[in-house]
Amino acid sequence: MTTTLELLAPFSGPAIALDRVPDPVFAGLMMGDGLAIEPLSPTLLAPCSGAVAQLARTGHALTLAADNGAEVLIHIGIDTVKLEGRGFRPLVAVGDKVTAGQPLIEVDLDAVARRAPSLQTMVVIANSEQFRFPRRAEGLLEAGRSHFLTLAAREAVSPRESAGGPERRGEATVRHEGGLHARPSALVQQAAKRREAEVFIEFAGKRANARSVVALMGLGVAEDDRVAVIASGHDADAALADVIEALQTRSEAGHAAVAPAEAREPVAGYLAGVAAAPGLAIGRAVRLDAFEMPLPEQGAGEAAERAALAAALRRVRDAISSGIDAALRRGATAESDIFAAHLALLDDPELLSAAEADIAAGRGAGFGFRRAVRAQCAVLAGLGNPLLAERVADLKDIERQVLVALYGEPEQGPELFDDSILVAEDLAPSELTRLPPGKVAGIVTAAGGASGHVAILARALGIPALVACGPSALALQPGQTLVLDARAGLANPQPTPSDLAAARAEIDKLAARRRAMQASANAPAITVDGVAIEVAVNIANADDAREGVAHGADAVGLLRTEFLFIDRRDAPTEAEQTAAYQAVLDALDGRHAIIRTLDVGGDKEVPYLQLPLEPNPALGLRGIRTGFAYPDMLDAQLRALLAVKPLSRLRILVPMITDVGELIRLRERIEQLAGEMSLSERPQLGVMVEVPSAALLADQLAKHADFLSIGSNDLTQYTLAMDRCNATLAARIDSMHPGLLRLIAITVEGAKKYGKWVGVCGAMASDPQAVPVLIGLGVAELSVSPRLVPEVKSLVRGLSRRHCEEEALRLLALGSPQAVRGRVTELWPGV
Ligand code: PEP
Ligand code: MG
DSSP states (O other): OOSEEEEEOSSSEEEEOGGGSSOHHHHTTTTOEEEEEOOOSSEEEOSSOEEEEEEOTTSSEEEEEETTSOEEEEEOSBSGGGGTTTTEEEOOOTTOEEOTTOEEEEEOHHHHHHHSSBOOEEEEETTGGGEEEEEEOOSEEOTTTSEEEEEEEOTTOOHHHHHOSOEEEEEEEOOSTTSSOHHHHHHHHHHHHTSSSEEEEEETTEEEETTOHHHHHHTOOOTTOEEEEEEESTTHHHHHHHHHHHHHSOOOOGGGSOOOOOOOOOOTTSEEOEEEEOOEEEEEEEEOOOOOOOOOSBOSOHHHHHHHHHHHHHHHHHHHHHHHHHHHHHTOHHHHHHHHHHHHHHTOHHHHHHHHHHHHTTBOHHHHHHHHHHHHHHHHHTTOOHHHHTTHHHHHHHHHHHHHHHHOOOSOOOOOOTTEEEEESSOOHHHHHTSOGGGEEEEEESSOOTTSHHHHHHHHHTOOEEEOOOGGGGGOOTTOEEEEETTTTEEESSOOHHHHHHHHHHHHHHHHHHHHHHHTTTSOEEOTTSOEEEEEEEESSHHHHHHHHHTTOSSEEEEETHHHHSSOSSOOOHHHHHHHHHHHHHTTTTOOEEEEOOOOBTTBOOGGGOOOOOSSGGGSSOTHHHHHHSHHHHHHHHHHHHTSSOGGGEEEEETTOOSHHHHHHHHHHHHHHHHHTTOSOOOEEEEEEOSHHHHHTHHHHHHHOSEEEEOHHHHHHHHHTOOTTOGGGTTTOOTTOHHHHHHHHHHHHHHHHTTOEEEEOSGGGGOTTHHHHHHHHTOOEEEEOGGGHHHHHHHHHTOOHHHHHHHHHHHTTOSSHHHHHHHHHHHSTTO
16 A cells, blocks of 8 residues: 555645635534635546545535545535536546546536535545645645645654655754744744655754654753754755754744743742732632543544544634634734644644554543643653743643543633632633633732743733742632732732731722723813824724723724624625624714724635635735625625715725725725615715825825724734734834834825824724824824723823924934834833
């Protein structure tokens, strides 16, 4: 039996990852692993030679028994069995021997497309547990010529044998700040995955597969250590060069590794630890004990356990991916970065092969997976590198999620108080994010560190956290009251009445400040020299709109309509859309709402649209370009928007405009549709300034638009050429870059020529340090997260627009975002 088999593309068309197909049975790998394709050619060709083992009576599916034992099931379209054979003409019969590329079934693509939900064709290996899939095609393929899928038999093939080819050796000096911790290891892994060759890194007598983040971290390589790199396979030279470059290209530790906070000296009667997130809290201890689900050691058979593990991993992968999307939509980049790192751990081949070795020895999937994770945790904890030791919590988080996917939730979580202080050996990031945020007053952990992911999350969520307190933290009893002063690195486990009174007074003082801001939140934000700044909110639905109003928002500055379109299998109807938009307007009590047309593509996906795969999605079909490419979808959304009442309170905003031609085209379309609907009124139309060309041409845009709104998230990404989703660049992608400030200044100047106003709806508007700068540059509206409205309004009220203007001009002459922030701190020390 041959060990590898290369399948050829069965149709011409773009390859589609199986988990993207709109059928849960295939997407969930219940039929086996494989790959899908969107057919653009009319004849199904045999992807490999073999015998026709099965042919559906209705001609829409067949199975080939390949010469290497693989059972290759090909299913044309979704729900096509219902067509009862219409549109399919089989050219072969059961038992026929076929050769690769031979025509198998003729398909009337138009007829099938009209009757079936999708033409996507799935090629799955029914006995996929016997194979690995080292290579899957991407992009546009040619039927019978392009590579589609590589199968490698799992039988006792050592990775190096399967790679074959020449072996190349080289050396690299690891330049990553902090050594090979999680993020640099993920970068090295990505470089290795781009090639077919097997690559290993050797260090201090240990060897790690470069495709395995956990194995790389387990080497314990520090910054400036020298490592050996060994590659074998037909593209070994290229793989060696890529991996050496990935090892030697410096990345900064970024916000994952804040300067390690010192542990507080012990103080008698107090718990001392590392202040991981500042703040003061009084609360009651809630013990989150280590996750130790009882697991069956014996498995129910190798194939069943393997399949169960594969399905569980896929479920967790999907859940984490949705978590990343949701976090990105909320602008919670700390959260999305952390979950992206979890995805790399979940896909780790070393963890999987260790678990599979246990499964092959008759053990259960969960038992094997847990053993694999724990072995790796022991390695990381023993390396003496705090950055690596802190990844143990991430590994255990992955373990917990996979076990829950395998066996379900073991029990109800602990009961929370309204002022819970979570006490644990260590906390998993997902344990924190799934708890109701209003109930967590603080965090105390025995282990962990200031650069652990849970610490980053706690800072992002504003929850005081004290970590690395040692085992005495675990002596805290459930329900016990404590005062957590994370600012001082201390927790008082036995507060006297006077300690409690002092802490309460301090907390009250801070709360009074917040309340004062809240109390005046409904009043307009007017600078000391009398300039009114509109403070609006970014929202996703009517609930957010209500929250915004409760916090004093003047308007909705950005409704991202993607929420209506994602996480569904088909497009929302016009009526559904109108109802959702109307609900937002109705929640606003007379305020206006800026509603953005669909912004998909790039980092925002809509599964049922099946956008073509692109080498650079952020530079491809996204925003209004997608709208013009799918005119029916755009028209439906425009009609849905034009149906809301009153139109005087609606402002339509267009994403990713690059020049005035697009704006004029859209305005004309709105005119036509409004005419067809016999409307007498028109909503205002605004342009998002998200790409440098829009900023540079702001005057031309302002001539035809009613207002401009700066999408600083994208404008920063495209101005600095730094991917907003790239965790490695997270520390450097700063909207206070002078390059960006100059573009904002140009935008405001351009808009002024035609008397139009400019707002900012990207995350920059929510950054207190950016507020005086934006006001100084002439921005008239700031659209922020709902709970920040009172703070931003109070900040605006303390500023003089004239002073901001003078200083902003000087900031434009500075050379870096650090210089800008340094100067802002001197000028406005309180912010
Ligand atoms: C932006 O780019 O700043 C913006 C507000 O749009 P989004 O974050 O949805 O891309
Ligand atoms: Mg944007």
